[in-house]
Amino acid sequence: MSFSEQCRGQVSSRYLAAEKGAYPVVLSACQRAVTEDQGFLVKALNALAALTEGQPDLLDPKGLQLLVDTLKQHLGVAEVTCSGLRCIRHVCLKHEQNRQNLVRAGILPLLTGTIERHSCRANVVKEACSALRVMTFDDDIRVPFGHAHDHAKMIVQENKGLKVLIEAAKAFPDNPTLLGELCATLSRLAVRNEFCQEIVDLGxxxxxxxxxxxxxxxxxxxxxxxxxxxxxxxxxxxxxxxxxxxxxxxxxxxxxxxxxxxxxxxxxxxxxxxxxxxxxxxxxxxxxxxxxxxxxxxxxxxxxxxxxxxxxxxxxxxxxxxxxxxxxxxxxxxxxxxxxxxxxxxxxxxxxxxxxxxxxxxxxxxxxxxxxxxxxxxx
Structure with a gap:
């Protein structure tokens, strides 16, 4: 059984792997693979996604930069993008600081850009929607207040978020699972009066x-x-x-x-x-x-x-x-x-x-x- 399968199988396996120092090893593998083999990069990112699920505190500045660089450099490669997006979702869930750091590093235009770039690939659009939606969560009990509202505003006002999502919905009329993801993300962005009206105006x-x-x-x-x-x-x-x-x-x-x-x-x-x-x-x-x-x-x-x-x-x-x-x-x-x-x-x-x-x-x-x-x- 592979490392990724072990981590995906049980929470205890992920916790033990992190305790034994798996994160720097997996991160190092990802860093080496970024400029080398795309096939190996997908496997390395999948391992990172599996390890960080439920353990977002593992992410460090080097890992954050790796995820941003991976999306920038491999935006046109569907499999690499999917794996990178999954990592982003896992490290942002219930972790406000990771969300804010990634937003400051420019992740939002990369997420909306991914949906536009891969408008015909349902699996990529689905992962990008999930990652985008997590950026609007306020689920970290360790902080008194988060930037969920600010992130939603940035997605809409600076990155054409509503238009991108609605256009994606038009492209997949027969995919209920993806449409559900798109709708879930849209509802998280309707945080201002004018955004509600814009959704109507865009169809x-x-x-x-x-x-x-x-x-x-x-x-x-x-x-x-x-x-x-x-x-x-x-x-x-x-x-x-x-x-x-x-x-x-x-x-x-x-x-x-x-x-x-x-x-x-x-x-x-x-x-x-x-x-x-x-x-x-x-x-x-x-x-x-x-x-x-x-x-x-x-x-x-x-x-x-x-x-x-x-x-x-x-x-x-x-x-x-x-x-x-x-x-x-x-x-x-x-x-x-x-x-x-x-x-x-x-x-x-x-x-x-x-x-x-x-x-x-x-x-x-x-x-x-x-x-x-x-x-x-x-x-």
């Missing part, structure tokens, strides 16, 4: 709704498309564009079709919740299109899934907050019982459930946590 909304209509047999892709709609609906003008294009019907259809999937139910409710926020006309479309009923069915189907219960409560609240006329029809669907059960079962749902019950006109005890009055303090 992204049309692509998302087409995928939602045509790819019902691919649950993971459906979930990722819903996450994009949820993200871009943060823009009020985009909300109206989604509803105007029939988006609410597609979302309700997706939730009804995949009612057994808590992930799809959560994302569907969250997307509808965003569309209803501050938009009474959109709320009417959602209620008349069966959105409220589908959300309550999701609550009934997944009573133990706190994320589903929470998003459904938020949706119900948004639907009735500015249109009290919807309260009684939704109560007639059994909303009060389901929301009350969610509140009793999940502590995380307490606030949103109370808000939903209050706006539905139900009797709910709102406890005053502090009156502002000075009292005796006991130390």
């Amino acid at each position: 992204g909304l049309k692509i998302m709704l087409t995928l939602l209509a045509d790819c019902f047999d691919h649950p993971e892709l459906v979930r990722q498309v819903l996450s994009v709609l949820r993200a871009i609906a943060g823009n009020d003008d985009v909300k109206d564009a989604i509803v105007g294009a029939g988006g609410t019907d597609f979302i309700v259809m997706a939730m009804t079709r995949h009612l057994s999937s808590p992930q799809i139910c959560e994302q569907s409710c969250a997307a509808l919740c965003m569309l209803a926020l501050r938009k009474p006309d959109n709320s009417r479309m959602i209620v008349e299109g069966g959105g409220a009923l589908a959300a309550l069915q999701a609550m009934k189907t997944h009573p133990k899934e706190v994320s589903v219960q929470k998003q459904a409560c938020l949706l119900i609240r948004n639907l009735v907050a500015r249109t009290q006329a919807f309260s009684q029809p939704i109560l007639d669907m059994g909303a009060e019982k389901l929301i009350t059960e969610a509140r009793a079962t999940h502590q995380e749902c307490d606030d949103v459930a109370k808000a939903a019950l209050r706006d539905l006109g139900c009797k709910v005890e709102l406890r005053e946590l502090w009156t502002g009055e000075k009292g005796d303090l006991a130390l």
Whole structure:
């Protein structure tokens, strides 16, 4: 069994290899191979990727420079690029400092450039999307705050990230796995009002709704498309564009079709919740299109899934907050019982459930946590 296979097999094997000094040996092999044999370079990079998975602290300045140089020098070689991208993803996952160092070293234009350069190679585009997406994570608990938002802005504003991803989506209409990666990355970049609008202007909304209509047999892709709609609906003008294009019907259809999937139910409710926020006309479309009923069915189907219960409560609240006329029809669907059960079962749902019950006109005890009055303090 090869070193790479040993490291990929078990976490303990990777940890033992690192403890015994494998990193400098593997790095040295990569450095020698950069200017020599491409076939050996692929094997060396695969070993480095396997070793650093879950061990991003192993990366040192020499390794970082190697990864940047490898992508620069071998951008046209698909296999080498794939292996290098995998290394970048592994050393950046849950490691904020590595992300920032790589961004400063110029990795972002190399990642978007890879997608453009290899626009016909699904495996390369997939790896590049994954690496690009990791740059927008804020998952390192060792730092008080990260640069996820700044990195997302740089990808969009300085490296044409949205256009690159949407063009790639157009090139692979029949590859659900890759489309899911592209959608997951797009949703991470919709961090500003103007970025949401740009996705629509570039044809992204049309692509998302087409995928939602045509790819019902691919649950993971459906979930990722819903996450994009949820993200871009943060823009009020985009909300109206989604509803105007029939988006609410597609979302309700997706939730009804995949009612057994808590992930799809959560994302569907969250997307509808965003569309209803501050938009009474959109709320009417959602209620008349069966959105409220589908959300309550999701609550009934997944009573133990706190994320589903929470998003459904938020949706119900948004639907009735500015249109009290919807309260009684939704109560007639059994909303009060389901929301009350969610509140009793999940502590995380307490606030949103109370808000939903209050706006539905139900009797709910709102406890005053502090009156502002000075009292005796006991130390």
